[in-house]
Amino acid sequence: MNPPPGFAPRPEPPYYAVIFTSQRTAGDAGYGDAAQRMAELASQQPGYLGIESTRGADGLGITVSYWRTLDDIAAWRRHLEHTAARNDGRAQWYTHYELRIAKVERAYGWDRNAPA
């Protein structure tokens, strides 16, 4: 089954997750366009497996991107346009963030229309 919109696919573990939790500053300041561009650009990188992202009305957001290997994550981290966006993020968009790199060991899902 393909996952519904907003969910990443469910490849066979192991693979890697980058958990990015962030608190936004007030106002857009180019954030919306940049976030969309970064999601698009990430999806074109080697080893990209999917992304899940949401942000509440309080400005706290969690984005989890999934990758085949740690090297894929390191390469995306070094990407020039991503590096520039990261600098903009620190200068303008975020008051605080935490980033965790984790190896997915188990994964499962559930769907109302296919409760298994």
Add this chain to the structure above:
Amino acid sequence: MNPPPGFAPRPEPPYYAVIFTSQRTAGDAGYGDAAQRMAELASQQPGYLGIESTRGADGLGITVSYWRTLDDIAAWRRHLEHTAARNDGRAQWYTHYELRIAKVERAYGWDRNAPA
């Protein structure tokens, strides 16, 4: 530095993350109270390290809870009240969810007031 509200602490890796991504049904149906109770109950379990949770206006939510060991996660999974809430979740609150268990290998953070 203690993390701001909404962020989990940053213990020394390795530790474990449970990444729960979910799409809510319309309406509350007891969800708000139950979610608050589960977060409170989780925080009292052995090995609990912290939680980060957010949900967008489209009903897509991501909750990441952090735990010391896989055994701690398994014990929380078996907790009777948690099991009951999971059943309610399938019956009423979610249309789809994905759950991933991942070993956090690296973690860092950034704060506007301590950019370091």
